[in-house]
Amino acid sequence: MVQASSVEIRKVNKFYGPFQALKDIDLSVPPGKVTCLIGPSGSGKSTLLRCINFLEEYDSGEVRIDGQLIGYEAPGGRRMRARKLREMRRSIGMVFQQFNLWPHMTAQENVAEGLIRVRGLPRAEAADRAVEALRKVGLGDKMANHPARLSGGQQQRVAIARAIAMEPRLMLFDEPTSALDPELVGEVLNVMKTLAGEGMTMVVVTHEMGFAAHVADQVAFMEAGELVAVDAPARILHQPEDPRIQGFLRTYHERNAF
Amino acid sequence: MEWSIFQQYGPMLLRGFAITIFCWLLGTILGMVLGLLIALAQRYGVKPVRWLLQTYIEIIRGTPFLVQLFVLYYGGPLIGLRLDALPAGLLGLTIYGSPYFAEIFRSAFRAVPHGQIEAARAIGMAEPSIIRRILLPLGLVSALPALVNFSIILTKETVILSIITVPELMYQVQRMSTETFRYLEANLVLALFFWGLVELISRAGRRLETRITKHLIERT
Ligand SMILES: Nc1ncnc2c1ncn2[C@@H]1O[C@H](COP(=O)(O)OP(=O)(O)OP(=O)(O)O)[C@@H](O)[C@H]1O
Ligand SMILES: [Mg+2]
Numbered sequence: 001m002v003q004a005s006s007v008e009i010r011k012v013n014k015f016y017g018p019f020q021a022l023k024d025i026d027l028s029v030p031p032g033k034v035t036c037l038i039g040p041s042g043s044g045k046s047t048l049l050r051c052i053n054f055l056e057e058y059d060s061g062e063v064r065i066d067g068q069l070i071g072y073e074a075p076g077g078r079r080m081r082a083r084k085l086r087e088m089r090r091s092i093g094m095v096f097q098q099f100n101l102w103p104h105m106t107a108q109e110n111v112a113e114g115l116i117r118v119r120g121l122p123r124a125e126a127a128d129r130a131v132e133a134l135r136k137v138g139l140g141d142k143m144a145n146h147p148a149r150l151s152g153g154q155q156q157r158v159a160i161a162r163a164i165a166m167e168p169r170l171m172l173f174d175e176p177t178s179a180l181d182p183e184l185v186g187e188v189l190n191v192m193k194t195l196a197g198e199g200m201t202m203v204v205v206t207h208e209m210g211f212a213a214h215v216a217d218q219v220a221f222m223e224a225g226e227l228v229a230v231d232a233p234a235r236i237l238h239q240p241e242d243p244r245i246q247g248f249l250r251t252y253h254e255r256n257a258f
Numbered sequence: 259m260e261w262s263i264f265q266q267y268g269p270m271l272l273r274g275f276a277i278t279i280f281c282w283l284l285g286t287i288l289g290m291v292l293g294l295l296i297a298l299a300q301r302y303g304v305k306p307v308r309w310l311l312q313t314y315i316e317i318i319r320g321t322p323f324l325v326q327l328f329v330l331y332y333g334g335p336l337i338g339l340r341l342d343a344l345p346a347g348l349l350g351l352t353i354y355g356s357p358y359f360a361e362i363f364r365s366a367f368r369a370v371p372h373g374q375i376e377a378a379r380a381i382g383m384a385e386p387s388i389i390r391r392i393l394l395p396l397g398l399v400s401a402l403p404a405l406v407n408f409s410i411i412l413t414k415e416t417v418i419l420s421i422i423t424v425p426e427l428m429y430q431v432q433r434m435s436t437e438t439f440r441y442l443e444a445n446l447v448l449a450l451f452f453w454g455l456v457e458l459i460s461r462a463g464r465r466l467e468t469r470i471t472k473h474l475i476e477r478t
Contacts, residue, residue, distance in 0.1 A: 055376055082385075089382040100377035103474050104395050113391065114381040146473040159377075166381055 004031040004201040005066045005091065005169035007052055012061035014047055014225075021047045022058065023225040032199040036212040036233070039222035040248055045205040048222070049172050052203060053092045054085060065092065065170065090118055093163030097175040099155040101147040107134060107158045108143040111165045119166065133165035134158065137191050153184030160191055171195065173204040209252060213237050221245050261443065267434045274430030275451050281344075281416050281426055282455075285351025286409045292352055293359025298389070300360070301367055315357035323354045323418050331422040347419040347426075354415065358408050366401035367393060399470055406463030410456050417448075427451060 007029035014022035021044050029035045037045045050056035051063055054071040062075050070088050071080055080088075101110050111130035115121045121129070134143055137157040147155050156176055163171060173192065177185040189211055196202055196215050206212060212219050212233055219236040221228045223244050229236060240246050264271070296315070300308050318326070327350045334341060341349065370393055378388045417428035431444045438444075 053380055055380060086382040086384060089380060092380070094377070094380040096373055096377065098371075098373050100371070100373035102374055102377070102392055102396075104399070113378075114383065117384075117387045117391065118382045148474055162377075163381070 003169050004199055006031045006201065007170065007203065008062070008064040008067070009048075009052070010062040010064075012048070012051060012058045012063060014044075014051065014056065014058045021225050022051070025061070025227050027220055027227060027230060029201060029203055030217075031201050033217040034196045034202045034204065034215055036216040036219045037203065037205045037222060038207070038209070038212060038219060038236075038248075039228075040251075042224075043222040044225045045222055046174050048227075049174050049203060049205050052170075052172055053089055053094055054080075055094075086118075090166060091169045093160075093166060093168035093171040095156070095159050095163055095171070095173045095176045097178050099147070099152070099159045099179070101155055101159055101162070103147050106144050106146055107139060107150065107161075110147070110158055111162045114162065114166050129165055130161075133161040136164070136194075137161045138187070151184060152180045153187045156180065156188045157191055160188070160195075164195070168200075170201045170203070173202065173206070175205050175207065177206070177208060207252075209237060209249075221248070223248070263434070263438050263440055263443070264447075267430075267438075267444075270430050271427065271434070271447060271451075274425060274427040277344075277424065278413075278416050278426040278428075278451075279455065281347055281351060281419060281424065282409075282413050284348055285355060285416070286412050288348070288352040289355030289412070290359045290405065292356040293361075294363050296356060296360035297363035297367060300364060302385075311360075315360060318353060318357045323350070323415055324421065326350060326354055327418060327422055343419075343422050343424045346422060347424040350419070350422075351412065351415065355408070355412055359405070362401050362404045362408065363397060366397040366404070369400045370396045399474065402463070402467050402470065406460065406467075409463075410459055413452060413455055413459070 007027075009025055009027040009029075012022055012025040013020065025048060027035075027048075037049065039045055047056055051058045052065075052070070054063070057071060060076065063070050065088060068088065069075065071085065072078065073080055102113070105113065108127060108130045111133050112123070112126040115126035115129055116123060119126075131140065131143060134140055137160055139154060139157055139161065142150060142154060142158075147158070150158065160176075176192070177188050180188065185208070189208065192202070192204070192211070193215055204211070204216070214233075216233045218230055219233045220230040221236055221240075221242070221244075228242055228244055229240075236245060237249065240249065296311050300311050303311070327347070330339075330350050330353075331341070331343070331346045334346070374392060374396070375388060378392055383391075416426055419426050420429035420432060423429065427448060431448045435441045435444045
């Protein structure tokens, strides 16, 4: 079992100029649980996810990891010191839709990089741990490949290995399978399921309703910058009360029916 | 055509060519380094710094090298900057090339996908590490063709150093021409030397490019 973090989001607001991308968001992510964020395009899912590791600055409210405020010294106060922010980010892994592997490094180098630069491990040890992390995602035989020599699914698994090698207590996923060919989605979801099974706290923005239904402990539905509902997967996906969720699911089912 | 004069002037021309290559190489390297520093300062610096550097870039790019060299060599002593011809020439080349190199680096940095920088920030990498390990390597790759191209342009700018009496190839060719009246032969030799040099640089550039992009290109 991994050590798992909790996330508390309180009254978070985010503006892009006059446009309000997040409106008074409240969300609790309990330790060791999987939370899926769903909702239509442009509803603010990525923005909210990115506020959790402060890749996106929120303008007001609080985001706390294990009770510790991220991004600001105090609520409504000064920006947090860069060093302090980096320290907090060390225990938050993030996986992007576009993988964002470093193309000039091999799979192994991609994974070892953070261990060397951030954790300060000696090269040899970092290399060993990179191998270990890559084995875990089923890529023990692709360590020497550069990203250009890997399939999309393999690249995304390297990206997951890069994150978990840092031994995070929280993992953020932003549509990790949306850029993948359908036949490659499963291998990535399987790795994520394993992680969830080990008790990792996970926040997952996804359009994979199957994953949300079977793996998530709670599902949060967003629309137009608002968090409309948070509940058990079945209650959101099978008996939604809010007409906005009903509409979203109807569109989803229509698109996926043939 | 009269080629026998090269028995007399050959060694002098070769020495001139050596100085041309020396000036080009050092001026290019220093100009690149200065340009890189400018590009980094523009990316990470505060507003006044960025504005100051943009002004510098516009002034240098907006004036002919010849004028810059005159100002530096003949105007320099007025403010206490008294340089010999060769150092003045090197400094001139460095300054002249720097804004072009800076612009090349600036746009190359912008071509590095932001997500790859964010991925580094997300695992807690510090900005200097990100620059050294991700921004610079990837930026250099996309900058390389333009860097080679501008270095080639710089080879030919070295001839201007002759007017402040740097004894490079053009200077020697002019001396030979006026002493022997063999303008055609002298300038043909000049052209030949430069053509060879440019050819060499562009070949080296292409090889380097193939080498460093080997891993970055997707197998199709
Ligand atoms: N940098 C930005 N500047 C201005 N507006 C932005 C910026 N980033 C996002 N937005 C806007 O904020 C809103 C929320 O964007 P966000 O990316 O969070 O949506 P999303 O729910 O992740 O959508 P998708 O499913 O398409 O990824 C959108 O309307 C978007 O246009
Ligand atoms: Mg998104």
